[in-house]
Amino acid sequence: MKYDLLLVRKMPIKSFPMKHFRLKYPVFMELLTRDVQEYDFSLEEVRFFGLTIMSNIANFDDFVLLQIEWFLVDLHSHKNPFVRDEIAHMLWHIQNNRNQVMMESRKIHDDLLPKLNPSHISIHTYSSPEPMEVKTIRCPHRNDDFNIDENDDPNEERLWFILWEYRKHTKINHYYYMIYLHDLTMKMQFIKRYLIKYDMARNGKCSGGALDIIIHQYMLQYIELNTEFLRYFRCLTRIRYYNYHDHMMYPDVYDLMATFDGICY
Numbered sequence: 001m002k003y004d005l006l007l008v009r010k011m012p013i014k015s016f017p018m019k020h021f022r023l024k025y026p027v028f029m030e031l032l033t034r035d036v037q038e039y040d041f042s043l044e045e046v047r048f049f050g051l052t053i054m055s056n057i058a059n060f061d062d063f064v065l066l067q068i069e070w071f072l073v074d075l076h077s078h079k080n081p082f083v084r085d086e087i088a089h090m091l092w093h094i095q096n097n098r099n100q101v102m103m104e105s106r107k108i109h110d111d112l113l114p115k116l117n118p119s120h121i122s123i124h125t126y127s128s129p130e131p132m133e134v135k136t137i138r139c140p141h142r143n144d145d146f147n148i149d150e151n152d153d154p155n156e157e158r159l160w161f162i163l164w165e166y167r168k169h170t171k172i173n174h175y176y177y178m179i180y181l182h183d184l185t186m187k188m189q190f191i192k193r194y195l196i197k198y199d200m201a202r203n204g205k206c207s208g209g210a211l212d213i214i215i216h217q218y219m220l221q222y223i224e225l226n227t228e229f230l231r232y233f234r235c236l237t238r239i240r241y242y243n244y245h246d247h248m249m250y251p252d253v254y255d256l257m258a259t260f261d262g263i264c265y
Contacts (some may be wrong), residue, residue: 017059098166144171
């Protein structure tokens with residue numbers, strides 16, 4: 001029960017992921033302002049830069065993605081051949097990670113679709129070429145548009161577009177895990193409420209009657225849900241994203257009452 005989402009301490013920063021990133025990674029932001037051709041970058045600095053990008057991609061805003069693109073493109077023509085090789089290796093990893101994250105998005109969507117509360121599902125009806133219904137998980141990040149200035153290069157192989165897609169699908173994956181953990185937490189709290197009620201009814205002691213059987217069945221359900229919760233909680237925590245949705249990440253007693261009792265405040 002120690003991993004119960006209701007008991008997870010709230011993050012001090014609940015929004016503005018780029019602001020939190022700047023506070024947490026001042027060295028990265030300082031490197032980003034360096035004159036690429038004048039500064040003598042070490043391989044350790046270049047590797048740190050690349051690893052920080054890939055582990056924090058969800059936190060960057062559009063302008064910082066542009067800065068990263070300019071920086072890496074300039075660094076790719078650096079006077080040090082070892083730096084150029086390292087950048088080429090990094091760019092390959094960024095594109096490969098983008099492709100993997102996009103494939104993961106489809107897999108996570110199909111995996112969680114039948115498990116989620118219907119409130120998270122949209123149903124689209126099509127009449128051509130034959131009537132059919134398509135169910136999808138509602139996700140605000142899936143509708144993000146790639147907006148570029150009319151003077152910018154619309155090439156989809158441009159580094160900024162690759163970074164943008166990498167960020168988009170990382171945020172989508174985070175959202176899918178988040179709403180499923182929210183549903184699991186609500187189910188666990190519902191079961192816990194009945195466990196407490198039935199245990200009080202038997203004065204906290206085994207009675208040898210029907211209440212013991214009911215409590216045992218609820219405990220088995222709770223253990224199964226908790227196992228599922230731990231599995232997906234580990235998946236969520238692997239994504240470093242500093243923008244947490246309070247209602248989904250930290251459901252409270254009012255969420256429980258609204259979900260199972262129909263009582264809204």
